[in-house]
Structures are given as C-alpha cells and as structure tokens.
Amino acid sequence: MIELDFRLPLDRFELRIQTRLATRAVAIMGPSGCGKTSLLEAVAGLRRRASGRIVLDGEVLLDSPARISLKPERRRVGYVPQDAALFPHLSVAGNVRFGLAASAQSRNVFDEAVSILEIAPLLGRYPATLSGGERQRVALARALATRPQLLLLDEPLAAIDVELKERIFPYILRIRDRADTAIIYVTHNLGEAIGFAHEALLMRAGSIEAQGSPGEVFDIGRLTALDGGIAFDNIVSGSLLPAASPAEAPRLRLANGTVLSVPGDSPSAPLVATYSVPTEDVLLSSHPLQGISARNLLGGVIIGIDAVGADALVRVAAGGVHWRAKLTSVSVAELGLTVDREVTIAIKTHSFRRLR
Numbered sequence: 001m002i003e004l005d006f007r008l009p010l011d012r013f014e015l016r017i018q019t020r021l022a023t024r025a026v027a028i029m030g031p032s033g034c035g036k037t038s039l040l041e042a043v044a045g046l047r048r049r050a051s052g053r054i055v056l057d058g059e060v061l062l063d064s065p066a067r068i069s070l071k072p073e074r075r076r077v078g079y080v081p082q083d084a085a086l087f088p089h090l091s092v093a094g095n096v097r098f099g100l101a102a103s104a105q106s107r108n109v110f111d112e113a114v115s116i117l118e119i120a121p122l123l124g125r126y127p128a129t130l131s132g133g134e135r136q137r138v139a140l141a142r143a144l145a146t147r148p149q150l151l152l153l154d155e156p157l158a159a160i161d162v163e164l165k166e167r168i169f170p171y172i173l174r175i176r177d178r179a180d181t182a183i184i185y186v187t188h189n190l191g192e193a194i195g196f197a198h199e200a201l202l203m204r205a206g207s208i209e210a211q212g213s214p215g216e217v218f219d220i221g222r223l224t225a226l227d228g229g230i231a232f233d234n235i236v237s238g239s240l241l242p243a244a245s246p247a248e249a250p251r252l253r254l255a256n257g258t259v260l261s262v263p264g265d266s267p268s269a270p271l272v273a274t275y276s277v278p279t280e281d282v283l284l285s286s287h288p289l290q291g292i293s294a295r296n297l298l299g300g301v302i303i304g305i306d307a308v309g310a311d312a313l314v315r316v317a318a319g320g321v322h323w324r325a326k327l328t329s330v331s332v333a334e335l336g337l338t339v340d341r342e343v344t345i346a347i348k349t350h351s352f353r354r355l356r
Helices: 038-044 092-097 106-117 132-143 162-177 188-196 218-225 330-337
Strands: 002-009 014-022 025-030 051-056 059-065 075-079 148-155 182-186 201-206 207-212 235-242 252-253 259-263 271-277 283-285 298-308 313-316 319-328 340-349
Touching: 002 038, 014 038, 014 106, 014 188, 014 207, 025 038, 025 106, 025 148, 025 188, 038 051, 038 182, 075 132, 092 132, 106 132, 106 162, 132 148, 132 162, 162 182, 182 188, 182 271, 188 252, 188 271, 201 218, 207 283, 218 298, 218 313, 235 259, 235 319, 283 319, 298 319, 313 340, 319 330
Parallel strands: 025 182, 025 201, 075 148, 148 182
Antiparallel strands: 002 014, 002 051, 051 059, 201 207, 235 252, 235 271, 252 259, 283 340, 298 313, 298 340, 313 319
C-alpha cells in the first residue's frame, strides 16, 4: 500500500497529490509538464520542498507535522530516470554493486539482478561502450540490486528507438512478475501502460484527474484531449502454440479461441505470450477481403471513432480483442466508417512484436 498526501510548489502550479495505491504495478500517464516526474522525485526524497505525508507499506517516509523526512538513501526506493544516469567511471558490475549493502546476502542480490536483466556478458564493460538499450538494462539492474520496496520508472523507454523498446519492455514485465517490489511506471505509450499495469493514474496540471483500472482510466478520447503525443499500440496476449509444420509460422491462440499468425520461433509446448501491434499496421476494409498477403483477417464491428489531430483512431471489436487502427479522417469518410459498422481487419504476421 502506498499512501500519498503531499504538496510540492512548482514553477507553473502546485503539485497536489492525494491518493492510495493498492496494487504493485501502477502506470501514470499525462501530458508533458503535468508533474509526473516531480511526483516520482517527491516520493524518492529528491524534492525537499514537498510537504505532507508519504507512507510506503506502513513505513513513514514523509510526515511534515511530525517533522519526519527520510533521506533518499533511507527510503528503500529505486529510481530509474530516462537517461539511465550510470556512473561513467564504474564498470557495469561496479554500477550494479554501487547500491548494495555489505551483507552475506549481497552476492545473491547482485546475481538475481544480473539474471533478471540478463547483463552477465556486460559486467566488465563501461557505460561509454554500451548501447542505449544496454544502459537502460544496467540502470534497471542497479535499481533492483538495492532491494527496493518501490521502484520508480520515469519513461525508461522514451529515449530509445522502437526496436530497443521491444527488447527492453519484456525485462520490465519480468521485474514486475519476479521481483518482490512495487513499481510505478510513467509512460506516454498506452500499450505499455495497459500491458504493464494493474492500476492507473491520469494526471493533469499537478493533480490526479482519474484513477482506477487501466481500461477505465485510459479512455482514448480523454487521453487525446490531454496529450497529443500519446502512442496507442495494441497489446495482445494469448497462448503461443507449436507450429503444425516446420514451414508454418507460430500461432497465438486468444482467450476466445481465435488463432493469429505471429513471427518468431515456435515453442516446443504452449506458453503465455504478449505482443504489441502498432495502430498504423491494423488495416480496415468495409468489405470482406480476398487475395491479400496479410495472414490475419478478422471480421469485426466498429465500437468507437476518436479524433487524434487530423487523424482518427477507429476501435474495432474483433476476435475477442478491442483493436485500435489509425486512419486519416479522409479514409474514414471515404470508407463510410461509423459506429456499429461491420468491417474486416487485416494484420500482417510481422506486425506483431513480441513483448514476452
């Protein structure tokens, strides 16, 4: 349980946060400059002007009336900023060990962090020799090695390209599933937020506008009204099945039995897998499709159309999934797309990007 009831004066407004977070995987979204990073820094103890009360699993980190304000190093809070902020004079091993307490368990903690983030081959190298994705994995391992009660992730994928994001996001899911720590994850990507979180916050101008499950809070119309920079990737989970033959692509069976063709290697036995699909890669047709190269064709019904600048996000219920397709407003008009209209969606196999 995380209890937040504090204020922090900022240049353009006062950050006022009053909430309780009951789950161990929380995503925060909101426009740039709304106070997301300041919220994390206040919890971490990096904003000394914060006043009020912050309690983490019953331990008081801040209580202004009682004159309690624990220093950052005493809060058992790990913090990973966008730029990784590794120590350039230390090796990867030195960076990860930096926050370790001297104890008999420190070696086990180090080994666990290295294992979860799969950075053993990097231990002897220095930050200047690492790629952006490698630096972020090391930063995550360093934070995890401190055995934090709470891990704060401030858009850790924002500064790296799409391919690296696809490689690193599975490690964030792995930390969520394997490490005994709560995580607050700030992101501008709706797909990441929905794929990661059990609880969601939406912020605007220093305060919480909405809180609840990701599906309830992250309404497309509300998000686009707040932040034109939001990314809306589709997130699809199911059971990855062994291929029927060596020449066949792996198959992803969804909860309702729909089977999709996905890229990669086939498993020897069924396993749970999650994929992202960019909204631009979901194609819509107002008529049934034939003679098309896309392997995944699903009939569906339009359940919503939201304006996103000059474009539109068309929401389609198909195969037990609510898909989002990004189209130009001209295409929406020319195809005669309206709510309740039956359509066919087409998605190429290689549009599916494995997250876990």
